[in-house]
Structures are given as C-alpha cells and as structure tokens.
Amino acid sequence: GAGVSQSPSNKVTEKGKDVELRCDPISGHTALYWYRQSLGQGLEFLIYFQGNSAPDKSGLPSDRFSAERTGGSVSTLTIQRTQQEDSAVYLCASSSNRAGAHNEQFFGPGTRLTVL
Amino acid sequence: DAKTTQPTSMDCAEGRAANLPCNHSTISGNEYVYWYRQIHSQGPQYIIHGLKNNETNEMASLIITEDRKSSTLILPHATLRDTAVYYCIVRFDTGRRALTFGSGTRLQVQP
Numbered sequence: 001g002a003g004v005s006q007s008p009s010n011k012v013t014e015k016g017k018d019v020e021l022r023c024d025p026i027s028g029h030t031a032l033y034w035y036r037q038s039l040g041q042g043l044e045f046l047i048y049f050q051g052n053s054a055p056d057k058s059g060l061p062s063d064r065f066s067a068e069r070t071g072g073s074v075s076t077l078t079i080q081r082t083q084q085e086d087s088a089v090y091l092c093a094s095s096s097n098r099a100g101a102h103n104e105q106f107f108g109p110g111t112r113l114t115v116l
Numbered sequence: 117d118a119k120t121t122q123p124t125s126m127d128c129a130e131g132r133a134a135n136l137p138c139n140h141s142t143i144s145g146n147e148y149v150y151w152y153r154q155i156h157s158q159g160p161q162y163i164i165h166g167l168k169n170n171e172t173n174e175m176a177s178l179i180i181t182e183d184r185k186s187s188t189l190i191l192p193h194a195t196l197r198d199t200a201v202y203y204c205i206v207r208f209d210t211g212r213r214a215l216t217f218g219s220g221t222r223l224q225v226q227p
Contacts, residue, residue: 004159033214033215035214035215035217042203042217042218042219042220043160043215043217044217045214045215045216048213048214056213056214059214091159091160093159093160102148102165104162105160105162105215106162107158107159107160107161108159109157109158109159110158110159
C-alpha cells in the first residue's frame, strides 16, 4: 500500500508568516510522529500522537509550534510567525504501535521549509 | 534510552561487506538495539533490530556482543545505493515512543 506522504515537498516563506505542513500516515497506523532535521543536524523529535490519547508535545521548541491530528489520520503541523531558525526538513512518521510488538516507524519524504 | 557512540564516517568498496560499529556501554537489560538509515534527501528507513541474539533479514545482519555493550551492523554486499547515514538507536520498549537519533555514521560506498 501507499507509504507516508507529506505536502508540500518544499515551502518557502517570509519571516513572520504562518505555515501549515501536512502528513498523511499509512492507513491504520495509530501512532504519528513529527521530527525536524536542520541542515547538517540529526533528527529532533517534535510531537507524538497515539490514538485518542493526549499528544506528547515535549519536543516542540516553542509555543509558535502546534500540531493536530484529525480523525486519527491526517496531521497538520503549524508554525506561527516563522523565524529563520525554523528552516529545516520536517519529517513525519507513522507506526502501528501494537502493544507488546516491535513497531517500526515509517517515514515520509519530508517537507523542506525555508524561511527567508 | 542509552547513549550510543558511532564513528562519524566510513568508506566501503562496492561489493564488499560494510561493517558499522556502535558502542552502547550503558545499555540496560531491556533495551533493544535498532538500526535505521537515511539516504540523502529521504526520510529514515528501518533496517533491523535485536535484543540479545544476532539477527539477519533481507537487508542486513546485526551482531550484538555477549555483554551487549556494542553491536555491528553488517551489509554483506554493499552497493552504491547503500550510501547513507546509519543510525544506531538503543531504546527500552518495543517502539511506542519517538526515536532519539544521534549523529550516525556516514557510509560512503565507493565504486
């Protein structure tokens, strides 16, 4: 079946503008993760959704960042009043998260955000 | 999750085995060793994982030392498409939380 998809693939915005990044997880996957990867850096966890539970927002760098997941499927990451340091590749991953089992994370291709 | 140490970069000749080491000396008894890789401009991809025993799948083999303080990922016949950053990740549970990525090993497969 289809893998994790993200849109847009590239986004260029001006400092101070808001942006929305979309993630379509693999159908049936209850867990969804957002990460970001700044130029030359490792991947940094942002937020984690698991079913109907409250999301783990412990990785969000500031209150300008928020995310929602509607209907347990599609997720949107919103960055308000973007700053140049927000420039990065934003990656989404999903997994089935069956209890007691190994749960591989499947990653999307990412959205490259450039803030001018 | 236990901290891991990997070499920054490695080279390997095409067709030869690539052996990527990882040190995880503070690993606890319930922590698994996972390997992911990230090919340029793509999202990370799961390779293999293990707890105590050596593991093999269609992509690679994972050798874990008896004391579990280190492991080696083996790509038996490296190809140019295996050029990527390889991440060794040690984590407690069976995967219900986010992954913690270090800086990984940049493997360059040479023709």
